[in-house]
Amino acid sequence: MSASVVKQVLTLPVIVIAMGYFVDIYDLILFGVVRVESLTELGLDKEGITYWGSIILNAQMAGMLIGGILWGVLGDKRGRLSVLFASIILYSVANLLNAFVTNVEQYAILRFIAGIGLAGELGAGVTLVAEILPKELRGYGVMTIAAFGVLGVVAANIVADLFAWRNAYIIGGVLGFMLLVLRFRVRESEMFTHHVSDDIKRGQFFALFTHKKLFSKYVKAIVIGMPLWYVVGVLVMFSPEFAQALSIQGEVSAGAALMYTYIGLSVGDLASGYLSQQMRSRKRAYAVFMVLSVASVGYYFTLSGASVEAFYVAAFFLGVFCGYWALFITMAAEQFGTNIRATVATTVPNFVRGSVVPITSSFMLLKESMGVLGSAAIVGTVTFAIALVALYYTRETFHEDLDYIEA
Secondary structure, eight states, X not given: OOHHHHHHHSOHHXXXXXXXXXXXXXXHHHHHHHHHHHHHHTTOOHHHHHHHHHHHHHHHHHHHHHHHHHHHHHHHHHOHHHHHHHHHHHHHHHHHHHTTOOSHHHHHHHHHHHHHHHXXXXXXXXXXXXXXXXTTTHHHHHHHHHHHHTTHHHHHHHHHHHSOHHHHHHHHHHHHHXXXXXXXXXXXXXXXXXXXXXXXXXXXXXXXXXXXXXXXXXXHHHHTTHHHHHIIIIIITTHHHHHHHTTOBSOOOHHHHHHHHHHHHHHHHHHHHHHHHHHTOHHHHHHHHHHHHHHHHHHHTTOTTOBHHHHHHHHHHHXXXXXXXXXXXXXXXXXXXTTTHHHHHHHHHHHHHHTHHHHHHHHHHHHHHHHHHHHXXXXXXXXHHHHHHHHHTSOOOTTOOOOOOOO
């Protein structure tokens, strides 16, 4: 990118939203990082840590699914900024209160509330940036947001190493409120305000399921993102089990594998976003990265007898070639009109995150008969095949003007 392009892209809204996504990812991943430490301090044994860890994580995920719909509809009805203010207040308060829980029931309730708040950050931010930047530059804007945001995983790991788990939650809450102050300087999308007075329906979530054309676009927008959560939710989350099946020489930590994968995701988000701008095509850049992702998964399965270091390198490249999250969100936002764009951009990533449930359930079901490697290979093949078909039938949107409404 030239200096002039960088200057046009790195506007205050892009910087503030990128920082918001960083805090969002930090808070989203923090429970996974401090799960054992926090639940041990609350008096649970090993079995209880596994049991309640699953319940609390599912509570957070349920909150995100509900929040995705809530914030998406609010973003189309009341404006993108309303979501950026309300959501960060909600999850920042929940994270501060997380530092003072005394039992697991309180923990689960607060992670549910935090999940609702966390669901609004990315979709509303991407929608705002896509609408305020020129169409030639909006890919760069979203690329910047995603690439910086995923580094929140690295921050969560570093903070959890340096501070006690309660202080880690306090830091997340304080960061959120500090960022809230900066958001008062961000303006609403003129594209949204231009249509506020129109006699149109906005934020009609159920129209995505009752209107054939909208439903088709919506399903495709979700399905093309599922391989990313197959990689993260199966290959990386269960990395110790894969390391054992592959006879890796040394002990593999799921936390370390996750960190290296997310560092790779940050690199990939920059690379895929830049490639789409250079190719002037979202679809072709997405296809390139998805094919490379298949290749990196294939390499992962050939690591039999490798060292721990080689395993972490493979995890990094899994992240790099799955680093099309920014591209994925951009394509979803560009597929729909202004009156339903925030609803789509907010619900799609959360439904894709939710797809980790059927993906991991299928993996666990097949694992009993096929083994870890066989089960993962079958689930991965199906997930990537469906996504590639959906991508083929997805409309190219790079050159499209987004100032229109869905009838």
